[in-house]
Amino acid sequence: MHILVVGGGQVGSYLAGLLSTDGHRVTVLEAREAAVQLLHRTAPDALVIVGDGTDPRALEDAGVRTADVVAAVTKSDATNLVITCLARFVFGVGRAVARVNDPHHTWMFSPTMGVDVALNQADVMAHLIAQAVE
Amino acid sequence: MRALILGCGRIGGGLAQRLAVAGHAVTIVDSDPAALAGLPAGFSGRTVVGDVLDRRVLVAAAIEQSDGLAAVTVRDDINLVAARLARLVFHVPRVIARVYSPRAAEIYRRLGIQTVTTTTWGINRIAELLSYAELEPVASLGSDVDVVNADVPALLVGRPVSALTRPGEIHVAAISRGGKTFLPHLGTILEADDLLHLVVLASAADHLAALLRA
Known part of the structure; x- marks a missing residue:
C-alpha cells in the first residue's frame, strides 16, 4: 500500500517507521525542515517531502493522488481536518485516518470532515490505564 | 440578521x-x-x-x-x-x-x-490606488455626477474619443492640449499628453477607472 503520513513529529515519524518496516510504501509530508533529520533516523525508508499539509499543492507534491490511505497526525486538530477533507473530497483518497489531540475536538472527526477513523491519544491512554487499575 | x-x-x-x-x-x-x-x-x-x-x-x-x-x-x-x-x-x-x-x-x-x-x-486595492491616483476629481454636479480630470492613458493615444465614451455614463466634456482647451466630438483623436475633462455618473466611476487602466 502507498500511505501518506502528514505530520512528521514524534507520532508521524514513529508511525512512518512502523509502516515501512511492514513493507508499505510511505511518504511523509512535514512542514518543519528541522523535523526532517528525526524522520531520516526513525523512518529511513520513507520518502520525506517538506510542505504544509493544508496546502493542496503540497499534498499533490507528496503524491496524495496515488495514496491508498492518508494519515493526518499533526499536533493541530484543525490542520488534521483540513488534510482529511482535502484528501477524501478533493483528491479522492479511499481512506483517511486522523489523530485527535484535544478530546473536546473529537466531535468534529466524522465522515462529514473526511475522517474514517479517529484516534484520540488521551482517550486510548485513559482507557488502557483504567483497565490496568481495575 | x-x-x-x-x-x-x-x-x-x-x-x-x-x-x-x-x-x-x-x-x-x-x-x-x-x-x-x-x-x-x-x-x-x-x-x-x-x-x-x-x-x-x-x-x-x-x-x-x-x-x-x-x-x-x-x-x-x-x-x-x-x-x-x-x-x-x-x-x-x-x-x-x-x-x-x-x-x-x-x-x-x-x-x-x-x-x-x-x-x-x-x-x-493598494496597487489600484498607487496606479490610478491620476484620476483627479474636480467637482460634483449634485450627488450623482462628477467632473474628473485624467491624463490620457498611453494605450488610448491615437484612438477616438468614442473609445472612452459610454452614453449616459461617461462623456469627454473637454480636452486641454498644447495650452488650449476645446470641446471634442466623438471622432476627435486623442493625442499624447492630452488632459481629459470627463463628466461621469458616480455609479460609473469604477467603469471609468477600468477604461483608463486598459
Whole structure:
C-alpha cells in the first residue's frame, strides 16, 4: 500500500517507521525542515517531502493522488481536518485516518470532515490505564 | 440578521462592531478574554469566551440559530474547519472564512467553503490606488455626477474619443492640449499628453477607472 503520513513529529515519524518496516510504501509530508533529520533516523525508508499539509499543492507534491490511505497526525486538530477533507473530497483518497489531540475536538472527526477513523491519544491512554487499575 | 463571528482580532472586532451598529444581533467568540475586552465600550453584541472548535462553545454562542457566520481567527485551518462545520453540521445559511493564503480559494470552494483573502484584497486595492491616483476629481454636479480630470492613458493615444465614451455614463466634456482647451466630438483623436475633462455618473466611476487602466 502507498500511505501518506502528514505530520512528521514524534507520532508521524514513529508511525512512518512502523509502516515501512511492514513493507508499505510511505511518504511523509512535514512542514518543519528541522523535523526532517528525526524522520531520516526513525523512518529511513520513507520518502520525506517538506510542505504544509493544508496546502493542496503540497499534498499533490507528496503524491496524495496515488495514496491508498492518508494519515493526518499533526499536533493541530484543525490542520488534521483540513488534510482529511482535502484528501477524501478533493483528491479522492479511499481512506483517511486522523489523530485527535484535544478530546473536546473529537466531535468534529466524522465522515462529514473526511475522517474514517479517529484516534484520540488521551482517550486510548485513559482507557488502557483504567483497565490496568481495575 | 443573527451573526456569529469567530475570532476577535482586528477584522473580527471591527466586523462585530460594524454589524452591531447596523442593528444586527451579533455574537463574537474568542478564546482570549483580553481580545474580547478590546471591543468598543458601547458594543451591543454578546461575547463568548472559549475554543471556537469546541461544540459546547458554538452551541452556547447560538450557532444553531445564526443566519450568518464569519470565521476570522488568525489561523486559516481553524477558519476552514469552522466554516465547513457551520455549513454542514449546523446548517448556517451564510458562511465566510477568512484565509491568508490565496492559493487554494478555488479548492476550498469545492469543499463548500466560501473564502475571503484579505491579503489579496489589500494588495489589489493598494496597487489600484498607487496606479490610478491620476484620476483627479474636480467637482460634483449634485450627488450623482462628477467632473474628473485624467491624463490620457498611453494605450488610448491615437484612438477616438468614442473609445472612452459610454452614453449616459461617461462623456469627454473637454480636452486641454498644447495650452488650449476645446470641446471634442466623438471622432476627435486623442493625442499624447492630452488632459481629459470627463463628466461621469458616480455609479460609473469604477467603469471609468477600468477604461483608463486598459
